[in-house]
Every structure is written in C-alpha cells, then in structure tokens.
Amino acid sequence: MIHVNVYEKWWIGLTTLMLVVFGTAVGVSAFMGGIQVPIPEARIDPRTVAADPKFKDGSLQMLAPGKYVAYVRAQASPWKFFPEKIEVPLNSTVTFYVTSGDVQHGFRIDGTNINVMILPGQVSKMTAKFDKAGEFPFVCHEYCGVGHQNMFGKVIVK
Amino acid sequence: MLAAEKKLASWHIFVALAALALGASFGPLQALEHMGINVYPALQSVGLQSYYQGLTLHGILNALVWTTFFITGFLGYATAKSLNRPLANITVSWVGFWLMVVGLVMAAVPLLLNLATVLYTFYPPMQAPWYFYLGLTLVVVGSWVSGVGMYMTYWAWRKDNPKETTPLIALASLITMVLWQICTLGVAAEILALILPWSLGLVQGIDPQLARTFFWFTGHPLVYFWLLPAYISWYGMIPEQAGGKLFSEPLARLSFWLFLLLSTPLGFHHQYVDPGVPEGWKFLHAVLTYAVFFPSMLTAFNVIASMEIGGKARGGKGLVGWIFHLPWNEPSFVTQVLAMILFAFGGAGGLINASYNVNLVIHNTAWVPGHFHLTVGTAVTLSFMGILYWWLPHLTGNKLWSSKMALWQAWIWFVGMGIFSNGMHRLGLDGAPRRTMLGVAMENYGNETWTIPLIMVGVGGQILLISGILFFTNMVMTAYFSKEKVVVEMPVAKPYHAGATPVWLNNWQPWLAGTIVLILIAYGPMLFQLISQAQFTSPGFVVWK
Numbered sequence: 001m002i003h004v005n006v007y008e009k010w011w012i013g014l015t016t017l018m019l020v021v022f023g024t025a026v027g028v029s030a031f032m033g034g035i036q037v038p039i040p041e042a043r044i045d046p047r048t049v050a051a052d053p054k055f056k057d058g059s060l061q062m063l064a065p066g067k068y069v070a071y072v073r074a075q076a077s078p079w080k081f082f083p084e085k086i087e088v089p090l091n092s093t094v095t096f097y098v099t100s101g102d103v104q105h106g107f108r109i110d111g112t113n114i115n116v117m118i119l120p121g122q123v124s125k126m127t128a129k130f131d132k133a134g135e136f137p138f139v140c141h142e143y144c145g146v147g148h149q150n151m152f153g154k155v156i157v158k
Numbered sequence: 159m160l161a162a163e164k165k166l167a168s169w170h171i172f173v174a175l176a177a178l179a180l181g182a183s184f185g186p187l188q189a190l191e192h193m194g195i196n197v198y199p200a201l202q203s204v205g206l207q208s209y210y211q212g213l214t215l216h217g218i219l220n221a222l223v224w225t226t227f228f229i230t231g232f233l234g235y236a237t238a239k240s241l242n243r244p245l246a247n248i249t250v251s252w253v254g255f256w257l258m259v260v261g262l263v264m265a266a267v268p269l270l271l272n273l274a275t276v277l278y279t280f281y282p283p284m285q286a287p288w289y290f291y292l293g294l295t296l297v298v299v300g301s302w303v304s305g306v307g308m309y310m311t312y313w314a315w316r317k318d319n320p321k322e323t324t325p326l327i328a329l330a331s332l333i334t335m336v337l338w339q340i341c342t343l344g345v346a347a348e349i350l351a352l353i354l355p356w357s358l359g360l361v362q363g364i365d366p367q368l369a370r371t372f373f374w375f376t377g378h379p380l381v382y383f384w385l386l387p388a389y390i391s392w393y394g395m396i397p398e399q400a401g402g403k404l405f406s407e408p409l410a411r412l413s414f415w416l417f418l419l420l421s422t423p424l425g426f427h428h429q430y431v432d433p434g435v436p437e438g439w440k441f442l443h444a445v446l447t448y449a450v451f452f453p454s455m456l457t458a459f460n461v462i463a464s465m466e467i468g469g470k471a472r473g474g475k476g477l478v479g480w481i482f483h484l485p486w487n488e489p490s491f492v493t494q495v496l497a498m499i500l501f502a503f504g505g506a507g508g509l510i511n512a513s514y515n516v517n518l519v520i521h522n523t524a525w526v527p528g529h530f531h532l533t534v535g536t537a538v539t540l541s542f543m544g545i546l547y548w549w550l551p552h553l554t555g556n557k558l559w560s561s562k563m564a565l566w567q568a569w570i571w572f573v574g575m576g577i578f579s580n581g582m583h584r585l586g587l588d589g590a591p592r593r594t595m596l597g598v599a600m601e602n603y604g605n606e607t608w609t610i611p612l613i614m615v616g617v618g619g620q621i622l623l624i625s626g627i628l629f630f631t632n633m634v635m636t637a638y639f640s641k642e643k644v645v646v647e648m649p650v651a652k653p654y655h656a657g658a659t660p661v662w663l664n665n666w667q668p669w670l671a672g673t674i675v676l677i678l679i680a681y682g683p684m685l686f687q688l689i690s691q692a693q694f695t696s697p698g699f700v701v702w703k
C-alpha cells in the first residue's frame with residue numbers, strides 16, 4: 001500500500017462523504033420526488049411531421065379539466081415554434097410532446113423544470129404544473145441556424 | 159540536447175498559437191454582441207457572414223485546434239524529456255503533425271467560406287461538406303500517429319530499463335495519449351460510419367440521436383485530454399517552480415490512472431435531457447461522473463500541499479504565511495496558480511452540471527459556457543500560457559521578452575475571466591440560452607435581470623482582449639525579436655518522500671483492462687440498442703445562409 005498523510009485521509013473522507021450526500025439527494029429527488037429527466041417516448045419520421053395533424057401547427061388538447069397535452073413542433077428557416085402561444089387556466093398540468101422536422105432544437109420553459117432537447121426522429125415528453133398566473137416564455141436553446149435567437153413562444157396562464 | 163524534438167515541438171506551438179490568435183479574437187466580439195453592440199454587420203465586408211460563423215470558428219479553433227496541437231506537441235516533448243532520450247522515430251511524429259495540418263486546412267476552408275457554420279459539435283442533421291468532416295478526422299488521426307511515436311519511444315526506453323519505474327511526467331503523458339486514443343473512437347465512428355456516407359450522398363439519412371451518442375462518447379473524455387496536460391504541469395513541474403517538492407508522488411500516479419479508468423464511461427451526462435436515452439443509463443453515468451470528481455480532489459490537495467512545501471522552504475511560516483513566500487514574480491508559476499484558482503470554481507460548477515436532475519436548471523443555458531471558460535478557457539488555456547512562459551525560452555534559447563508583461567497578462571486574464579464568467583453563470587440561472595445572440599434575444603424574450611450580467615460579459619470580454627494582446631505580443635517578441643539568450647530547463651518536481659513506487663501504480667494491464675470493461679458496461683448495451691433501433695431518416699440541412 002501507499003503512505004497517505006492524515007490530513008489527506010480526512011480530505012479523501014470528506015470528499016467521499018460530500019459525493020455520497022449529493023448523490024443521495026439527487027437520487028431521492030429524482031426517483032422518489034419525481035423530479036425526472038426526459039425518457040424515451042416515441043419515434044417519429046421527421047420527413048412527415050410538418051404534415052402530421054397534431055404537429056403541423058401544433059395543438060393543445062384538454063384531457064380533463066386542468067389536464068392538458070400540448071403538441072409542439074420546432075422549425076428552422078423560418079425559425080418558429082408551432083404553436084407560439086399556449087393558453088391554459090391556472091393550476092393546469094400540461095404534458096408537452098415536442099419534435100422537429102429539420103435540425104436539432106431545444107425547449108426550455110421559464111419557471112418550470114422543463115428543459116429538453118428536440119431531436120428530429122424523436123418525440124420529447126415533459127410535464128409541468130402551472131400554479132402561478134402569468135406569461136412564461138419558452139425558448140429554443142440549441143443552435144439551429146442563423147435565426148436561432150428569434151425562436152421563442154410563451155405559455156400564458158390565466 | 160533534443161534539437162530535433164525542439165523543432166517538432168516548436169511547429170506544434172506555432173500552429174496552436176495561430177489558431178488561438180484567430181479563434182480567441184472572436185470572443186470579445188461575441189461578448190460585445192451580448193452587451194448590445196453588434197459589430198457583425200460591419201464584418202460582412204471582410205467575409206464573415208454571421209455571428210454563428212464566428213462562433214463556429216471560435217469553438218473549433220480554440221477548443222479543438224489550439225488544444226490538440228499544443229497537447230500533441232507537449233506530450234511528445236515531455237515524454238522524450240522525461241525519459242531523457244530522443245523520440246525513437248521522429249519521422250512518425252512528423253507524419254502525425256503533417257496529417258493534422260492537412261486536416262486543419264481541409265476543415266478551415268469550408269469554415270472560412272461559411273459552408274460549415276455548424277458549431278464545433280457539428281450535430282447532424284446540419285450538414286457541412288464532406289471534406290470538413292474528413293479534415294477533422296485527419297486532425298484526430300494525425301494526433302494518434304504522434305501518439306504511436308510516443309509509445310515507440312516508451313518501448314525503446316523500457317527495453318533498456320526493464321526494471322525501472324516510469325518517471326511521472328512520462329507516465330502521465332502516455333496515459334493522457336491512451337485516454338485520447340480510446341475516447342476518440344466515438345467521434346471516429348460517428349464521422350466514418352454515419353456522417354461521411356451521408357454527407358457524400360451515399361445514403362439519404364442519418365439518426366441524430368445515435369450521432370449525438372457517438373459524439374459525447376468522445377466529448378466528455380475530451381475535456382480530460384485538455385485538462386491532464388495542465389495536471390502534468392501542476393504535479394510534475396509546479397512544485398519545482400514553487401521551490402518545493404511533490405507532496406505525494408504515488409497519489410499523483412493514482413489520479414492519472416483513475417482518469418484513464420473513469421473519464422470515458424460517462425458521456426451520457428451531456429445527454430441528460432436527450433429524448434432517446436432511458437433514465438437508468440443517465441443515472442449510471444451521473445454516478446460515474448461523481449466518481450471522476452475524486453481524482454480532481456486528490457489533485458487539489460496534493461498540488462496545494464506541494465506548493466506549501468515550497469512556500470515554507472522559501473521562509474514562509476504558519477497556516478497561510480507560506481502563500482506570501484511563493485514566487486509571485488515568476489510568470490510561469492503565477493499564471494498557472496491563477497488558472498488553478500479559477501478552476502476551483504469551474505469544478506464546483508461542474509459538480510452541479512453533473513447532478514442529473516439539477517442539470518435541468520442550467521442545461522444549454524449561458525451557465526454552461528460560463529463554466530467551460532473557467533475550465534478549458536482558463537484552467538487549461540491559462541496554464542498552457544504559463545507553460546509557454548518557460549517552454550518557449552527553453553525551445554528557442556531566447557529570454558522571455560517581458561516578465562512584467564507576462565505577470566500583468568495573467569492577472570488581467572484572471573480579473574477579466576472572473577467578471578465574464580460570473581456574468582455568464584448568472585445569465586444561465588436567469589434562463590438565457592447558450593449559443594445565442596443574446597443581444598437580440600434580450601429584445602425578443604429577455605428580462606431585466608439580464609441587463610447587468612450582459613454588461614459584465616461585454617466588459618469582461620474586453621478585459622480578456624487586453625490580456626490576449628499582451629500574451630501574443632510577448633510570444634511574438636520572444637520568438638522573433640529577442641536579443642538575450644538564456645538556458646531554461648524544463649522544471650521537474652522531485653518527490654517529497656523518496657521510496658519505491660508500488661507495482662500496481664506502474665503496471666498498465668489492470669488499468670487498461672478495467673477501462674475497457676467499464677466502457678463496455680457503461681455503454682455497451684445502450685449503444686447496441688441505439689444502433690439496432692436506429693432510423694436513418696434525417697436528410698441534411700443548411701440553415702446558416
């Protein structure tokens with residue numbers, strides 16, 4: 001074995017302790033607290049999403065009072081989200097299905113835990129509850145061409 | 159001594175610095191844009207078509223070209239020096255070098271012509287001309303060839319010294335090169351199997367999720383390929399420069415072995431929010447990412463303890479008194495110590511990025527470039543600058559043109575980067591996306607909390623520009639206009655405790671076997687699934703004209 005100085009033993013011990021504490025906190029919040037990262041939802045043919053009835057102009061459906069699903073399509077050139085405005089009543093839970101028919105994009109909604117990559121060929125799914133009234137911008141956070149900075153929309157909660 | 163190796167190293171440095179000079183020059187312009195001063199329309203007259211063309215050049219020239227050329231040159235030279243013998247076959251290294259240069263030219267042409275404005279990650283289905291990708295591949299392959307030159311030298315040394323322990327600097331250089339060769343298999347597979355056939359028009363489509371996975375197989379260990387040469391200097395040279403000794407040589411070796419073992423099987427931490435990867439795999443890579451934090455913490459202790467030995471040997475007393483007795487007038491030392499200090503913040507931020515769901519807060523926000531300008535942009539780049547403050551005089555025999563200017567350069571970088579990076583981190587927490595013209599985005603969807611940090615980014619960027627100018631002036635003056643000759647040797651730290659190195663810290667087989675097994679476990683099943691379920695449905699797009 002190798003000789004390890006006592007202070008260094010403490011340092012190693014504290015590092016290990018810190019990592020164990022952080023790792024546990026992350027694991028518990030994710031798998032018991034439900035603060036989860038996106039997981040595989042569905043595949044889709046990117047060549048036809050622009051014609052898909054749900055994704056063409058995007059859409060919002062009410063499943064039950066206060067429970068919605070939103071279909072969102074990201075597009076480069078011209079750079080736009082479809083739809084650009086999503087209006088839901090206060091305290092709604094909205095599940096977003098997002099995809100792209102061209103290049104990669106990103107999707108992040110202010111004030112929520114929704115932050116996901118949009119990949120052509122994949123449908124990204126994330127859910128958030130909107131329990132504050134107001135306007136919450138969603139923005140594209142992956143470079144998608146020269147109009148990338150103009151790509152945004154908003155969720156309006158009333 | 160080693161005249162031919164010196165020439166080889168000088169050529170690597172020349173290309174590396176040229177890349178950094180052009181690449182970094184876009185940084186302050188990007189920072190100005192964030193502050194609301196958009197100079198890009200004016201730059202169209204000199205052929206720069208957009209902010210994003212500049213950003214692509216900035217990312218590729220700084221993060222890929224400056225680093226790879228510097229590191230390939232440095233590792234080869236350090237190996238020869240540390241084993242105290244010439245490279246076994248220097249022609250191999252020259253072949254490697256020229257392959258890298260040819261690759262660089264092939265990639266640079268489409269970049270400069272605005273045909274490849276795809277950023278340094280070149281995520282499909284954005285599509286650049288095939289020769290852009292082939293050029294990048296040749297840069298990597300060239301560095302592999304130079305790596306083979308290093309191994310041949312090591313084998314020759316081993317034959318002459320069958321019983322001896324490999325000197326630390328040589329061992330660490332070899333480990334870094336092996337790590338690089340293993341991890342770049344990912345991007346090689348991405349380009350050769352997926353992107354080249356598709357950009358040549360031989361196949362119609364590509365699977366973007368699969369391509370990303372191959373990319374990040376390389377993308378994370380890439381950061382250790384950047385960082386480990388700095389660690390080689392911090393462990394193997396800085397203790398000597400501080401007037402001290404390396405506190406624990408065995409633990410230094412252990413950290414390099416741990417980096418080899420742990421830095422590849424964790425690329426999914428860049429894909430926490432990718433739709434096509436299940437959470438179990440993401441969590442596994444999160445845990446492994448925490449594990450690789452460990453050797454960096456070992457490094458922090460060991461390097462600081464070594465400097466303490468130096469400070470005390472120079473007459474410093476007490477818990478902190480030694481700090482004031484460090485050689486604060488020595489540019490190479492000061493530059494690297496400042497790099498270490500900012501790296502501490504980079505490391506803390508990195509732990510946050512690594513934290514699985516906490517990453518949801520900052521993924522792809524301005525926080526991320528805020529983080530990596532502390533790591534690759536400072537811990538690595540500022541350390542390499544510090545290395546050059548002794549290395550260039552060592553190679554050329556010319557005295558460093560101005561020590562004073564070098565000291566100013568380091569401190570100005572430290573201050574400028576502190577301000578710039580703090581602004582970027584704050585913007586990220588307030589939801590500003592990365593890779594975005596934030597000056598324009600501010601009008602579109604920004605909010606008033608961005609105002610001050612955007613100014614910090616702009617101002618910090620200009621302070622960094624001053625530092626950059628001082629650095630390059632010093633390099634050019636030292637290389638070409640110096641009148642005074644000096645003999646500067648490569649600093650080599652001696653161990654604090656003499657003693658034999660345990661066999662398990664000098665033996666490649668178990669570590670290499672462990673590395674491969676861990677990669678197979680952490681990537682094998684998921685990669686197999688992604689490949690077998692791949693859908694090659696995405697045609698190429700050009701979205702930057």
Ligand code: HEM
Pocket residue numbers: 182183184185186188189192213214216217220221224277278279524527531534535536539578591592593594618619620622623626
């Ligand atoms: C002169 C000092 C520098 C300044 C002012 C600067 C500034 C910037 C800015 C404003 C961005 C855009 C961030 C974004 O919106 O995503 C950026 C991106 C970047 N910088 Fe720097 N930078 C500097 C030096 C460096 C150095 C030395 C390196 C690495 C060796 C580096 C590597 C990068 C990389 C990899 C990106 C990301 C490009 C991308 O997202 O595709 N920078 N820099």
Ligand SMILES: [Cu+2]
Pocket residue numbers: 105106140141142143144145148149151
């Ligand atoms: Cu975008």
Ligand SMILES: [Cu+2]
Pocket residue numbers: 377378379381427428
């Ligand atoms: Cu990483």
